[in-house]
Amino acid sequence: MGAQQVERSKLGAKPLKITKVEPVITSSPMVDGPLSEAVQMPPLGTMTDQVGLRNRLNHNFPSRSKGHSLTTLVKITTDQGIIGWGEAHAPLAPAVHAKVVTDLFAPIILGEDARNIGPIWEKLYSSQRMRGYSTGFYTDSIAAIDIALWDILGKFVGVPVYQLLGGKYRDKIPTYQGAGTPEDARQAIEEGFTAVKMGFNKSASQGFDVVARVSEAIGGKGQLMIDSLGAFKLHEAISVGRKLDELGNIGWFQDALMREDTSGYSKLAEALDTAVCVGETYANRFQFRELFLKKGADIINPDVGRAGGITECKRIADMADTFGLLWSPHVSSGMPPYVAASLHLAVATPNAVIMEAGNIYNATEVGPSRGNVLLKEPLKFEPGFATVPEKPGLGIEFDERELKKVTVN
Numbered sequence: 566m567g568a569q570q571v572e573r574s575k576l577g578a579k580p581l582k583i584t585k586v587e588p589v590i591t592s593s594p595m596v597d598g599p600l601s602e603a604v605q606m607p608p609l610g611t612m613t614d615q616v617g618l619r620n621r622l623n624h625n626f627p628s629r630s631k632g633h634s635l636t637t638l639v640k641i642t643t644d645q646g647i648i649g650w651g652e653a654h655a656p657l658a659p660a661v662h663a664k665v666v667t668d669l670f671a672p673i674i675l676g677e678d679a680r681n682i683g684p685i686w687e688k689l690y691s692s693q694r695m696r697g698y699s700t701g702f703y704t705d706s707i708a709a710i711d712i713a714l715w716d717i718l719g720k721f722v723g724v725p726v727y728q729l730l731g732g733k734y735r736d737k738i739p740t741y742q743g744a745g746t747p748e749d750a751r752q753a754i755e756e757g758f759t760a761v762k763m764g765f766n767k768s769a770s771q772g773f774d775v776v777a778r779v780s781e782a783i784g785g786k787g788q789l790m791i792d793s794l795g796a797f798k799l800h801e802a803i804s805v806g807r808k809l810d811e812l813g814n815i816g817w818f819q820d821a822l823m824r825e826d827t828s829g830y831s832k833l834a835e836a837l838d839t840a841v842c843v844g845e846t847y848a849n850r851f852q853f854r855e856l857f858l859k860k861g862a863d864i865i866n867p868d869v870g871r872a873g874g875i876t877e878c879k880r881i882a883d884m885a886d887t888f889g890l891l892w893s894p895h896v897s898s899g900m901p902p903y904v905a906a907s908l909h910l911a912v913a914t915p916n917a918v919i920m921e922a923g924n925i926y927n928a929t930e931v932g933p934s935r936g937n938v939l940l941k942e943p944l945k946f947e948p949g950f951a952t953v954p955e956k957p958g959l960g961i962e963f964d965e966r967e968l969k970k971v972t973v974n
Contacts, residue, residue: 580678581721585642586671586710588663590655590901590973593634597650598659600973603630613796619768625795625823628657636900637662639709643679647720649958651713652902653705654870663974665706669693674710680721682714686876690849700848704873711874712906712959719958726906726960727953729880730913737950740922741790741816746775747782750789757948759787760816761917766796769808780812788816790842795823799832806837817842817864830861840864845895848872850880851909857888864918868895869910870903878910886916896921900936904944905959912953920951 585972596603606628619932637655642648653662670790672691677685689707690699719726722779727733744750744761753761761783765776780789791809795801802821809815819842822829834841844865849872856862865885878894885892892914894907911917937943943954954960 579645580805581647581717582644583641583674583677583679583800584644585640586666586674587640587642588666588709588871588974589638589640589968590659590663591636591638591968591971592973593953593971594632595971596633596635596973600635600658603633603635604657605629605631615767615771619771619801619951620627625766625793627794630657634898635659635708636898636903637666637706638900638902639666639706641679641710641717643717645721647679647717648718649679649713649715649717650902650961651709651711651716651874652870652906653702653709654868654897654899654901654903655705656898658702659973661702662706662709665702666709670706670710679714679717682711685714686711686873690873699851704848704877705871706912708870708872708874708877709902710718711876712869712902715875715903715906715909716958719960723957725955726875726909727913727951730909732967733912733953734915734917735912738908738917739919740946740949740951741919742922742948744779744789747778751780751782754783754786757950760790761787761889762790762792762819762921764792764794765805766793768801769805773805773808776809777812780814785814788814790816790819792819793821795820795846797821799826799829802829802833806833806839806841810838815839819843819866819914820845827856827859827861831859834861834863842866842893843880844868844892845871845897850877850884853881853884857884857890862890864891864893866893866895866921868938869899869906870897870899875906875910878913880912882910882916884888886914889916890961891916894920895919899942901940901961901963902959904936905954905961908944908951908953909959922946922951939963939971 611623637653637659639651655662687828701830715726740752741760742758750761817840824846840863841863844867869882872878882892911920941964
């Protein structure tokens with residue numbers, strides 16, 4: 566055994582003591598003023614601006630940022646000098662996530678052995694469980710810490726995270742691209758994508774012709790996924806879904822109903838031939854368990870930055886496989902730790918079918934590229950596919966100079 570291996574074995578016999586937990590808020594472009602100035606939402610009383618009974622209060626429009634890509638990264642340091650990076654889903658009010666990390670979670674995990682990922686996850690989740698917290702900023706922040714711990718463990722052992730999860734089923738995962746027009750869809754297919762996604766939140770008689778034209782542009786070369794952000798009531802979703810059935814190349818009908826309507830989703834899934842996709846707004850395995858028991862989805866798309874990180878999303882993906890369901894990582898507005906964690910999960914689970922890509926593969930700016938510009942070596946995306954990193958841990962390394970340019974705190 567060489568000298569380096571001897572030293573490594575000595576280190577391996579000792580706990581990886583967590584010595585520092587640091588949230589890092591980023592903004593691109595930089596917010597000029599308080600972070601609260603980036604928040605926007607339609608005024609109270611905003612209607613859906615449609616006809617008849619479809620013209621009602623708009624409950625499905627989430628808060629947005631005013632042209633800024635925000636997030637909260639978490640940097641965890643151990644006494645052996647190993648650093649791990651994680652990320653919370655924090656497109657708005659990232660300082661809230663940072664506060665949860667510093668004031669609640671850091672005191673709980675400082676001094677703990679970073680290798681105890683499962684027990685630490687349970688400890689964090691239990692910290693507010695009896696007070697009713699199980700979603701939102703709470704599980705977003707747990708996700709950031711969890712992802713960082715997996716990064717640390719991979720670096721400690723010297724293997725990629727997917728290896729810690731049991732190994733990879735493939736090197737690459739298919740990806741889909743956003744497309745709002747027939748031209749967008751046609752271009753994406755020509756570039757090499759086999760699936761694109763568009764938003765649609767109107768009734769079957771109002772604006773469905775756009776969906777039909779995008780579907781026609783794709784033809785038999787790929788599939789079109791529909792994302793409705795919870796815009797429909799059950800009877801409306803069934804009406805729209807049956808129109809989608811007729812098109813023949815629809816991959817899924819995503820978030821047709823509000824997230825709370827699990828009983829409605831079971832009826833929708835039973836009524837349609839088109840696959841019903843649910844899950845980006847769910848945050849733990851208990852919510853998914855109810856969805857599965859009610860047969861409310863054909864495909865799920867949990868978000869690693871929302872649903873408790875790698876530990877919880879692996880449980881969710883495995884449970885979906887038990888119920889015979891496919892899953893797709895929802896990547897939303899994530900940056901490198903978020904995206905890399907999603908890739909490792911996707912290749913390490915047999916029922917992963919595709920992953921959200923956005924404009925990752927060809928962009929250079931921080932937001933659209935999911936932060937590739939912040940890395941010493943970018944995540945490898947090509948039209949239609951993403952390749953899992955092979956370096957230890959998440960397989961990413963920040964360029965500290967570039968990261969500093971977008972760091973708010």
